[in-house]
Amino acid sequence: MSILRDLVSAxxxxxxxxxxxxxxxxxxxxxxKLPPPFADTIxxxxxxxxxxxxxxxxxxxxxxxxxxxTGTHLDAPIHWVTAKDGEDVSxxxxxxxxxxxxxxxxxxxxxxxxxFLLTVDDIKRWETSHGPLPAGGWLLVRTGWDARSSDQEDFxxxxxxxxxxxxxxVEAARWLASEAPVIGVGVETVGTDAGAxxxxxxxxxxxAFVLGAGKYGLTQxxxxxxxxxxxxxxxxxxxxxxxxxxSPARVLALVER
Numbered sequence: 001m002s003i004l005r006d007l008v009s010a011x012x013x014x015x016x017x018x019x020x021x022x023x024x025x026x027x028x029x030x031x032x033k034l035p036p037p038f039a040d041t042i043x044x045x046x047x048x049x050x051x052x053x054x055x056x057x058x059x060x061x062x063x064x065x066x067x068x069x070t071g072t073h074l075d076a077p078i079h080w081v082t083a084k085d086g087e088d089v090s091x092x093x094x095x096x097x098x099x100x101x102x103x104x105x106x107x108x109x110x111x112x113x114x115x116f117l118l119t120v121d122d123i124k125r126w127e128t129s130h131g132p133l134p135a136g137g138w139l140l141v142r143t144g145w146d147a148r149s150s151d152q153e154d155f156x157x158x159x160x161x162x163x164x165x166x167x168x169x170v171e172a173a174r175w176l177a178s179e180a181p182v183i184g185v186g187v188e189t190v191g192t193d194a195g196a197x198x199x200x201x202x203x204x205x206x207x208a209f210v211l212g213a214g215k216y217g218l219t220q221x222x223x224x225x226x227x228x229x230x231x232x233x234x235x236x237x238x239x240x241x242x243x244x245x246x247s248p249a250r251v252l253a254l255v256e257r
Contacts, residue, residue, distance in 0.1 A: 014257065021186075021221045021234070021251040023149055025071040030155040030220075032069065032190050035162075041067030068246040074238040075192065075207070075217035079245040082212030089247045090240040092216070096183055100137035101234045101253065102130070103227045107144035110166045114157055115196055116143070117169040123180075130229045135181040138234050141168070142224040145188040149222065155190060167194025170205040177209035184216030186234075186251075188224060192217040218251060227253055 010016040023029060025044050034040050047063040050056030068089075069075070077086030104126050110116045118141055123133070133139055143166045148154040157164045166189065168176070173193075176185060185192055185206060192206040202208050210217060218236060233254040238247035 010256075017255045017257050019223055019226045019232075019253040019255055021223055021253055022072040022249070023146070023220050023222050025066075025248060028150070028152075029071045030149060030152045030190060031067070033156060033158070033163075041069055044070050066248065068241065068244055068248070069191075069219075071248050072218070072220045072222070072251055073246050074236055074249045075211060075219070075246045076238075076244065077211045077214050077216070079217075080204075080207045080211040082208050083214060086211070086214055088242065089238050089244040090242045092238070096136070096216075097236045097238075099183060099234055099236075100134040100230075101140050101186075101227065101232045102126070102133050102137060102182070103140045103142055103224055103229050103232065105142040105225075105229070106166070107142055107225075110143040110145065114164045114166060115194065116166040117194055118167070118172050119169050120172050120175045123172065123175075126229070133180050133182050134230075137182055138184055138186050138218070139176065139180065139182045140186040140218075140221065140224055140227070140234075141166075141188070142227075143188050144225075146220075146222040146224070149188075149220065157195065162198065163195030165189045165195035167197055168192070168206045170200050170202070173205035173209045176206075177213035177215060182215070184218065185210055186218035186221050188221050189219065191219055218249070221251060227255060231256060 027043050029044050045065040049061045051060040076089040077083035078088045193204045197204045235252045236249055238249040241247050
């Protein structure tokens with residue numbers, strides 16, 4: 001038990017910092033918008049049951065109404081047709097939800113190009129400086145897009161041609177699915193794919209390849225700027241929804257200071 005005691009002491013003493021990577025969840029949280037005829041998710045909502053009144057004099061509580069893919073959330077493999085017989089969110093082993101993270105910062109390039117796509121060469125250059133991607137860990141892509149997360153229109157950044165948000169190239173998605181040792185990809189945007197990914201071949205390649213390989217996605221992350229390129233440990237905690245294609249999640253990172 002000494003290792004766990006040391007961990008608690010480090011947390012208490014501040015030598016390990018807990019960084020919250022989760023966006024606040026409310027009715028103002030941006031959601032994905034699909035064009036007709038496709039169905040959309042709902043915004044998050046609270047329905048009051050009682051609040052210290054005649055419906056319940058000593059307690060306050062609510063029903064919640066939300067989609068599985070609203071706010072900071074985890075995509076399970078079964079979310080995509082390429083893994084329709086794969087894991088639902090309740091079947092993900094708890095051990096896999098605590099894992100090391102590699103953080104690639106491309107925010108400077110996204111600032112000049114909202115349609116920026118991460119390539120295999122970008123990842124390889126990162127590995128030259130920081131070592132290989134962590135086996136059984138996450139690749140987190142910092143784009144600076146979390147700065148837009150308080151406004152639906154700014155977050156989706158859409159015009160008459162569709163949304164313009166950064167993402168992952170087709171080749172990089174295929175490589176992450178088939179060759180990289182990571183268990184999944186995390187992003188700051190509304191989904192793991194770029195805004196223009198509907199026009200890629202195949203469409204939405206990060207979903208198609210990464211989830212199709214039995215890996216996971218984390219979306220609408222915040223505060224990746226506070227993480228080092230290597231060394232952080234991510235705790236991703238979705239609800240174990242039986243049959244669920246995903247779930248809102250509290251995502252935390254442990255960072256040694």
